[in-house]
Amino acid sequence: MDSWHKGLCVGVAAALAWSAQAAPPKKAEPPKEIYSFKRDAAPAPGSARAQALAALAGAQEATLSSLQSWTFPDELKDLSEVPRAQHNQAVAERYQRSRQQWCESAECFYQTRVLGRTPVAAADLDAMRKLLRGALGAVPPYPSTCLPQYRHALSYVSAGKRYDILLSYPCGQILIGIDGQERERGQASLTQQRALDEMLTRAGVPLAAPAKP
Structure with missing residues (x-):
């Protein structure tokens, strides 16, 4: 390294050291609240x-x-025999049928x-x-x-x-x-x-x- 570049490096290092000493110390910030808990409301x-x-x-x-x-019956979980394109319709039909049968065979109270x-x-x-x-x-x-x-x-x-x-x-x-x-x-x-x-x-x-x- 020639003398010019060596002098430049020394100057930059000195300037950085001086600025670090001259800068006022930063005030410690209180930790930010991560969670905000609300109370129960009326x-x-x-x-x-x-x-x-x-x-x-x-x-x-x-x-x-x-x-x-009422809980999901097993027949709603196993649709292996139903073509994939018809899954949504099959689930909806079985869901409705199961809910109706649930309250047809016994007394129901709000379903x-x-x-x-x-x-x-x-x-x-x-x-x-x-x-x-x-x-x-x-x-x-x-x-x-x-x-x-x-x-x-x-x-x-x-x-x-x-x-x-x-x-x-x-x-x-x-x-x-x-x-x-x-x-x-x-x-x-x-x-x-x-x-x-x-x-x-x-x-x-x-x-x-x-x-x-």
Whole structure:
């Protein structure tokens, strides 16, 4: 390396060293928040959820139901004999036929088969109200892609209206019906599944079969 290039390199190195010393130290930045957790919200005013929550105070009696949700039958999973171009049509036809047959052979409640019912004892009413206040009164801030299978339902009458709350414990979801009409679905924080199962078992009501894998 000739003297000119050597001098240039030395000059550049010196300039870089001087600028590093002269530059003020950078202030440490606080770590950025990666996740933002929101709190549960109250039900929207006037919504079916808000109506069912308000009606709890006037509920003097309630009924607990054991339910069995429809599940995809094996015939919907095996379409090996159907040409690929006809798969969608075959699935739609088998799906409709299976859903119709599900409720033709047994009593259904919001398209869910009823295995049995039992009145909620007066001593258990406070626990039922607590469960439903928690489920109805706090709306979780996250969505769910879980397909709900409702296995329990609590029904009560208040001010001349009937409220049905179907509970899906595995998915943390509820279905709200008023006077026999589905009005709303959503996420919920559900508790006391074991207590409900024990109430049904004591009354001789069968529990739903486990979901198919």
